Amino acid sequence: MPVFFKSLRLCVMLAMLVLSTAPAARGAEPICEAGAYGAPDQDVVVLEVKDWIPSPGLGYLLLDGRYGSTLSQDGPVSCGPGYVILKTGVAGQVRLEKRSFKRTREEIPVAGAVLVGELLEPTGQDVPPVRPLVVMVHGSETEPAIGNNRAYLLAAQGITVFTYDKRGTGQSGGFYTQNFELLADDAAAAMAHAQVLAQGRFNRSGYWGQSQGGWVAPLAATRSKVDFVAVGFGLVTSPIDEDREQMLMEAQTLHLDDHDMAEIRALSAATAAIVASHFTSGFDALEKLRQETADEKWPRLINGEYSGDMLRMSDRDLHRVGRAVFDNLEIIWDYNSTATLSALNIPLLWVIAEKDREAPITATVAALKRYRKDGKTVDVYVFPDTDHGMYEFVEAPDGSRHNTRVTDGYFRLVGDFITGKIDGPYRRSYRPEK
Known part of the structure; x- marks a missing residue:
């Protein structure tokens, strides 16, 4: 065999030996398997496919409430065949078997x-x-x-x-x-x-x-x-109470005064009458409030579940499409x-x-x-x-x-x-x- 081919063969063999003994690159690490890992007396990790995570990554959810992607470089979860390693504390880790x-x-x-x-x-x-x-x-x-x-x-x-x-x-x-x-x-x-x-x-x-x-x-x-x-x-x-309490919380965050708070309560009462009737009555009180507050700032800022949008919709449109917009899911408002x-x-x-x-x-x-x-x-x-x-x-x-x-x-x-x-x-x- 010519010396050139002998040298080439030796180089190939040495290269294969180096590759076989070198540490695996991150991309060659075991691919995570969807499922749940852990036991009743251990931590628990759930891995699942997520639309926002590119393959082969999975989303993780831990019993302690942390969540994220297995592709994250600083994440707490790494994978092995049939198990995961969960980082615990500063330097600790625990192996959790697939359930x-x-x-x-x-x-x-x-x-x-x-x-x-x-x-x-x-x-x-x-x-x-x-x-x-x-x-x-x-x-x-x-x-x-x-x-x-x-x-x-x-x-x-x-x-x-x-x-x-x-x-x-x-x-x-x-x-x-x-x-x-x-x-x-x-x-x-x-x-x-x-x-x-x-x-x-x-x-x-x-x-x-x-x-x-x-x-x-x-x-x-x-x-x-x-x-x-x-x-x-x-x-x-x-649900009516929920809407009112959301608006009052928003008002407190905005530091609105007592006058504004009273008007927000009046808004809740007006919209409650409309939704409870399934948009068959109660429009006059809301229209009156709409006109009285037209020049005020808070009607543009307060939302609640539905009252803010109802206030900002015209009376004509509320009669015309209000039920289709706000009352199309058969909610029992009261x-x-x-x-x-x-x-x-x-x-x-x-x-x-x-x-x-x-x-x-x-x-x-x-x-x-x-x-x-x-x-x-x-x-x-x-x-x-x-x-x-x-x-x-x-x-x-x-x-x-x-x-x-x-x-x-x-x-x-x-x-x-x-x-x-x-x-x-x-x-x-x-x-x-x-």
């Missing part, structure tokens, strides 16, 4: 639709044969609920979870609605199906409702045989959530975001205190410096907020309540005085 689950798809006939749901059961030698069962109840979002990362957070803690796509969303049929009565019927039907599917494998069952689910879950519980209800960042007021809670005789957990702009907390905390004084079993936890969704945030000089994480302690509190073993404290949360 296995049994997933059972179920179709649920309800009034005017067929809902599609999924029972998510943790499996494995370390999983008790009998576990708590929880049905997750939607907020007002229109995204599918099946495959929800929060469901996997609970399941990895040893809880059987039933999720279902709300009518008109995801795989479920029917039309999207925010009618609490109909949604409560749907949730009760989901619970009945979940209890049959998990028969003999659960020891207690109940609902976890978030946001608008805080209206629906307790109402569904009055129509089910359940052991508990957990609510996150929900209200014990009506819904009496206090009466619903009074009808319950099961343990209740209510978790509150202290600085919630969407669901102002003052009236809800007061109502829950009265509920407790009436002898009801209710645990109330408030997480400071959190907004709707239990998000911690950074507030800009203009008042806008950027969410940074779900507050630590929220997910663990909910999981502990579902399993019947609250043993806080839960990080920075506090319990309002009786």
Whole structure:
């Protein structure tokens, strides 16, 4: 063999040896696998595909509320085949194994639709044969609920979870609605199906409702045989009250005077009459207020849920298209959530975001205190410096907020309540005085 080819062959062999022994480049690291990692007595990491994260990256959600992308150079999660490494503290780390689950798809006939749901059961030698069962109840979002990362957070803690796509969303049929009565019927039907599917494998069952689910879950519980209800960042007021409290909070932030505050209360009363009539009456009072405040500044700044927009719409347009714009989801505007809670005789957990702009907390905390004084079993936890969704945030000089994480302690509190073993404290949360 010519010397040239011998030298070339030797170079190739040496290059292959170097490549085979060199550290793997970051791009060659194991690709993360979607799923849940951890155990009831460990941290939990949920990895899932996110539209905003390019492949092969995944989104992560941790039991302590942190979330982000696995592609982040300074993220807390790195992947191996069938496990993840979670950074803990300054230099620590823990290996979390991938959990296995049994997933059972179920179709649920309800009034005017067929809902599609999924029972998510943790499996494995370390999983008790009998576990708590929880049905997750939607907020007002229109995204599918099946495959929800929060469901996997609970399941990895040893809880059987039933999720279902709300009518008109995801795989479920029917039309999207925010009618609490109909949604409560749907949730009760989901619970009945979940209890049959998990028969003999659960020891207690109940609902976890978030946001608008805080209206629906307790109402569904009055129509089910359940052991508990957990609510996150929900209200014990009506949608009309929510709108008024949002406007008053906005007014306080803007440092409006007593005269302006009185006019805002008058605006709430005027719009309440219109929405409660489903846009059949009450327009004159709003038009009078519209004319009286035409030269004032606050009508251009105050929003609420709907009153600000109704005030800024002309009387003619409000008559013409107001119902189509503001009352097209069958909302029960004067819904009496206090009466619903009074009808319950099961343990209740209510978790509150202290600085919630969407669901102002003052009236809800007061109502829950009265509920407790009436002898009801209710645990109330408030997480400071959190907004709707239990998000911690950074507030800009203009008042806008950027969410940074779900507050630590929220997910663990909910999981502990579902399993019947609250043993806080839960990080920075506090319990309002009786």
